[in-house]
Amino acid sequence: MVRKSGLTIALILISLAWPAMVCPSDVASGQRLGGSANSPVQIEVFSDFQCSACREFYLGTIRQILQEYSSKDKVCIIYHEYPLPAHKYSRDAARYSEAASRLGVKQLLAVMDSLFMDQAKWSQDGKIEPSIAKALSREDFQKLKQIMLDSSINLAIEREVTLATRVPIKSTPTMIIRYTGKQQKVEGLVTYIVLKKFIDDVIK
Amino acid sequence: MTIKILHWLCRLILAGVFIYSGYVKVQEPLQFAVAISGYKLVPEHLIFPLAKFLPWAEIVLGLAILIGWKIRYFSAATAALLLFFIAVLAITVSRGIEANCGCFGLDERISPLTILRDSLFLIPAVYLVIEPKLTNRWRKTATPS
Numbered sequence: 406m407v408r409k410s411g412l413t414i415a416l417i418l419i420s421l422a423w424p425a426m427v428c429p430s431d432v433a434s435g436q437r438l439g440g441s442a443n444s445p446v447q448i449e450v451f452s453d454f455q456c457s458a459c460r461e462f463y464l465g466t467i468r469q470i471l472q473e474y475s476s477k478d479k480v481c482i483i484y485h486e487y488p489l490p491a492h493k494y495s496r497d498a499a500r501y502s503e504a505a506s507r508l509g510v511k512q513l514l515a516v517m518d519s520l521f522m523d524q525a526k527w528s529q530d531g532k533i534e535p536s537i538a539k540a541l542s543r544e545d546f547q548k549l550k551q552i553m554l555d556s557s558i559n560l561a562i563e564r565e566v567t568l569a570t571r572v573p574i575k576s577t578p579t580m581i582i583r584y585t586g587k588q589q590k591v592e593g594l595v596t597y598i599v600l601k602k603f604i605d606d607v608i609k
Numbered sequence: 610m611t612i613k614i615l616h617w618l619c620r621l622i623l624a625g626v627f628i629y630s631g632y633v634k635v636q637e638p639l640q641f642a643v644a645i646s647g648y649k650l651v652p653e654h655l656i657f658p659l660a661k662f663l664p665w666a667e668i669v670l671g672l673a674i675l676i677g678w679k680i681r682y683f684s685a686a687t688a689a690l691l692l693f694f695i696a697v698l699a700i701t702v703s704r705g706i707e708a709n710c711g712c713f714g715l716d717e718r719i720s721p722l723t724i725l726r727d728s729l730f731l732i733p734a735v736y737l738v739i740e741p742k743l744t745n746r747w748r749k750t751a752t753p754s
Contacts, residue, residue, distance in 0.1 A: 593643045595646075603638070
């Protein structure tokens with residue numbers, strides 16, 4: 406009798422608690438760094454160029470995932486700009502990144518690499534342009550400067566910030582990862598090995 | 610009657626805590642892996658396998674206690690797991706690491722209060738392990754010789 410009632414309570418609890426949680430997002434926006442819409446794993450990252458955990462996450466994790474998985478179309482990575490108000494120069498950095506994305510993925514990755522690698526430097530004085538100039542060819546840099554004059558750059562950043570507020574994103578880096586009909590939001594730094602094990606587990 | 614109420618109270622508390630805690634983590638294994646890596650105690654290649662295994666172990670323990678199957682053994686296993694959690698939390702606090710607990714979700718930083726809470730969960734677990742001995746003793750003292 407006691408065991409039967411225990412089993413009933415257990416079954417009721419499971420049936421009540423099991424539906425999967427869903428977190429809204431918008432794949433149409435953001436900058437696609439690698440992979441395609443058909444990749445079995447989709448990763449959206451909300452990132453701030455002046456945040457040190459975002460730097461570590463991009464240089465230590467995302468770069469390797471791009472190389473190992475996105476090049477084989479197993480993982481699609483989309484970056485969303487989320488410049489935090491507390492960071493004085495991160496919105497300017499986001500504007501450069503948004504402009505670079507309009508030149509192409511290769512140029513975008515070069516600019517992101519440079520922005521994150523030089524983070525300590527430009528975070529002090531706000532001089533972002535030298536980091537951009539060395540990442541691009543002279544021709545691309547001139548094109549980028551033209552694109553930067555376009556008011557749609559600011560609008561694009563605003564759209565990203567609105568999206569982040571809607572999700573909602575509380576801190577950076579935050580990842581929204583979709584796989585086999587599931588979705589989860591991950592806050593904080595995920596190391597390459599942990600993310601690799603997770604991806605391997607999902608696409609095995 | 611009092612013994613029965615106490616027995617069910619302990620089972621429901623323990624089962625509820627473990628099933629809920631496991632359920633939250635099963636939903637977000639990667640977030641739980643991030644919490645585990647925050648403790649800086651587990652080798653990196655073991656973090657994700659542990660994040661996958663541990664929540665299911667909690668759910669199985671919780672369900673076994675709720676159903677009442679081999680309850681003493683499962684309560685002992687639950688107490689052992691709680692002691693392991695308490696030790697891990699205490700080590701992390703003593704090392705001055707500001708990690709996310711990962712116990713029931715994401716928004717909880719490790720503190721002495723977290724250790725106290727886990728220690729309190731030990732009470733129902735230990736009670737369920739020693740319950741037969743205790744009830745025998747109570748019955749003997751209640752029955753006039």
